[in-house]
Amino acid sequence: AVRLRPATGALITGGFWAGRRAVNRDVCVPEGWDRLHEAGNFHNLELAAARVTGDYVNDLPFLDSDLYKWLEAVAWTLDDPDLGSGPADQLLRRLAESTELLGAVQQEDGYLNSHFQVRFPGERFVQLPWGHELYCAGHLIQAAVALHRSTGEDGLLAIGRRVADLAVRAFGTGPGQVDGVCGHPEIETALVELYRETGERSYLDLAVYFVDRRGHGLLGDGRFGRHYWQDHTPVRDTLTAEGHSVRQLYLLAGVADVYVETGDATLLAAVERVWSEMVATKTYLTGGIGSHHRDEAFGDPYELPNERSYCETCAAIASIHLSWRMLMITGEAKYADLLERTLYNGFLAGLSLDGKRYIYANPLQVRDGHVASGDDGDYVRVPWFRCACCPPNVMRLLASLEHYVLLSDEGSLALHQFMTGTYSAEVAGGEARLAVTTDYPWDGAVRIRVEDGPDAPWTLALRVPGWAEGAGLTVNGTAVGGGALDGWWRVERSWAAGDEVLLTLPLEPRLTAADPRLDVDRGCVALERGPLVYCLEGVDHDGHRLDDLVLAADQPLVSAAEDGELGPVVVVRATGAVRGRPAAAWWPYGSAAAVAAPAAEPAALTAVPYFTWGNRAEGAMRVWVPSA
């Protein structure tokens, strides 16, 4: 059922992402340990282990999962070729200390959840809608699997298995079992991964059960309706992406995983349907998803407000997880296109350039005169959150990023992301190894050197992003024709070590418009260059209100490499104007003549990559700019 398999080896060794991963390794992950202590996550577990006294900190029920995601990040970071031995030793000590603590918290029958053990000791598996017990269990299992894969360490895996074994006994339709699902999906994909890691079939069966039982109203209406937790309709009948974005996408990732192991085509069809609906009508240009702050949810089709875009960083991560799974299942390049877009924009903006601050919701527009309305880090990055799901989620994705570059099938290696490093995969005849060198996304040249591989012919499949019109390809200096078909440029030949392939992706800045049904973007353009979405920031525009700027769509766009406050970036300069104010004095509506703006003053516009916004100053920002 699966078209493409994960690489057998992958190391990111340089270039853009090595820089971001260095920040993650040297700043985010080490500081995460401190933040988790300050925020009470360890204190709460120590309470549950009866090692300290005091009050449980924070009434959110899923604090344990912050630690689990951090542990998963540690697991993958231990694979980082540039991790020094001192930091590695420190991580291993912290890992051992955490594992020991979790072992002490875990009850005899495998139960492990500090929130319920401390605050609701008698209420195991009864607060399913909001309790996040299985969600937390899922993240524990994912961390355990990651650690086992990266280091072979099985202490955490044993703890995770005991948690899973308890869930297998506790949930189901048999006598004495709880017939229910968790209000926040996550356990499904974790159970499939644990099945893969251990071969224990009951884990897969439980994942199937959770997928099957969702959509039958077991969770009740809750505060936001059944759509919120995707309990409004059975998975196989679902037509549209609904409700809480992270819940929807974690669920779909689990459904895709269950499909892979069971071959149940009705599940695949549902995921394809919902993904398509989501992407066509409910996804921002940045790949971000979620249109409502109130319920962190998808909006209606084409409801994508820019100032109130929610675009939770965790939802971007969930989208990447899902697209990656669907890419492997189908081999369709569109999934890799969305993955790339989300990675460079909707996801990456979630972390400050220095790695010290995170943002929860990623707006596509911040108005001049914005007033924060009391959210944790609303429109500005902060060191941590009361609800700190995003920071360790960022860490685990960056730490595991090398897995998202190369896939393979019987006869081909499929390079779907462009990151400097070495990647190997099985093809018929043996393992092939590639070395990739690129300054992407700043430069469009991607050099691929065949390091090793079987003698028999195999195909090198290079993804050509949808925006890359006019891409070129040479093999050992000779141009190759044919071009990309359905997003893949495939070259089949007998490869020899030392063969050099050069993929050239045109990185001219471009103006992008939106489907006319996207009301909020009407009459606007966005600037893009390669995989990057750009934005205007107030700080680059001389005190003008961004609300007053327009972009001249018929004037040239100029790329300029800079290395200033934002580090090495390519900015894009455009010609525009500062619009005057309409004559209509007190009321902003009227005849076309009454609200027409008077003559505009020319202005030079500077656009910076969206992922860098808000790193220099607080202030206005916008991705979509009125065009003239």
Place this chain on the structure above:
Amino acid sequence: AVRLRPATGALITGGFWAGRRAVNRDVCVPEGWDRLHEAGNFHNLELAAARVTGDYVNDLPFLDSDLYKWLEAVAWTLDDPDLGSGPADQLLRRLAESTELLGAVQQEDGYLNSHFQVRFPGERFVQLPWGHELYCAGHLIQAAVALHRSTGEDGLLAIGRRVADLAVRAFGTGPGQVDGVCGHPEIETALVELYRETGERSYLDLAVYFVDRRGHGLLGDGRFGRHYWQDHTPVRDTLTAEGHSVRQLYLLAGVADVYVETGDATLLAAVERVWSEMVATKTYLTGGIGSHHRDEAFGDPYELPNERSYCETCAAIASIHLSWRMLMITGEAKYADLLERTLYNGFLAGLSLDGKRYIYANPLQVRDGHVASGDDGDYVRVPWFRCACCPPNVMRLLASLEHYVLLSDEGSLALHQFMTGTYSAEVAGGEARLAVTTDYPWDGAVRIRVEDGPDAPWTLALRVPGWAEGAGLTVNGTAVGGGALDGWWRVERSWAAGDEVLLTLPLEPRLTAADPRLDVDRGCVALERGPLVYCLEGVDHDGHRLDDLVLAADQPLVSAAEDGELGPVVVVRATGAVRGRPAAAWWPYGSAAAVAAPAAEPAALTAVPYFTWGNRAEGAMRVWVPSA
């Protein structure tokens, strides 16, 4: 300090508003009694009076205020000339029963609040941020004042005075007093009204104190920040409309009232400033306000999302209250213009045509495929709400509507709204009385007959709305020149009983555009006719998705009177098209060519008055329509 005074007499006797008031009188108010019983409001008060046992119903702290607003509606309804004697007797019995109950609940020192008496008996005046104690007290006082004015009945007034006297003793900076303000303004305007009704100066002084003490952080940050309850800056320093919309406008109404009684010009300047900022940058075409569902708050300047417009019905009412006060204070017609717009659109849409259902938030757009996210009556009218602030607020405004028609000053009568009825006011030399006859807003002819008045010359000032270009005026059949100046057409002469004035307001349908800074309305037009905003509904468009419709701005608009499911209305027909779907398959963004819609099919568009939307069927609706 006040330019215009309230009329001395006013009766609405026919036409459009008599119809809406009949529904209020015959359906809303009588059914309100039943709803208040079903929802537990009476039960809670009976609990507080120790007449029943059981649990307090609903954990919202302001349920008493629902009853108070209903009592205020009853007070004004008793003035309705078309109220029959049977219904009048029933209202008087219910009024007496309610007053007796409130008297039984009231404690010896005047305290009266069922929520705190039953649920938090020891916590009087300590939960000021969220407790709504003074808010409830304010609504009680307003009901008492209304009843005293309309009937002379003083039983409720005595109860209200005891509540106010307690507040006077309890609040202030003296020893043993609480130095604080209520998280929800309302008491300020009530205290000024009570001062006017009783002459007791301490009520006014307390109102001044509450206005002065706001903006000093006494309420803390709360969940949504200090802006939420306008505690971020002292009233006199406020530049912008911020936070919870109803709180902001109730506060400003109180500030305006305090200005009227104290002449403190710094207060007037603040209200004028904030009103102007709100209207220019934070008000929807319908007069609705509030851009966020999450905190029911104003957004940033120009942040007016159509699908997520909050536009709480109560906020429209608050806006009407404020504009009316500012109209009296300044005499400026713009306040009457906004009042009218809000009354016919943002307010009136809050009630179903049959008077049986209410809506809390009034969207300007409902998408095809809209999914409710668990709100009380999100995007659809329902009989009542868990948080039922809006229904009795609708009732009290409709019941008191005759007060919002005519004002006067020394030398003139100012007719600022056009409703069939009789209105009288004092001018120099005596009382003048007018009889107004009109089919407005369906027809633009407003006939004003002078019924009586002093012999000396006085001025009849007729408001000419900003949209009414080409208005005409005759006196006894003879055209009068001059036209409107600053929104008023003033005719000074010696009037005789029987003089007939005919104001003709052109009601051609018109296309309205928005200030270019209003991103969400870019490239769209709205249909308006007279004071009415129009909208498209899915039910009128043959199963086409409204997302696919465009309006041909260069084609004629045709008005058509109908009397079908919507009752007597004028609909507007326009020429438009159904847009094709762009070729771009899976991703809704791309080059202008990629997202351009293919050829459109012609379509006939039918627009209905916004206030009638959602009365025939659930489905899509939009006010702003893309124009081609």
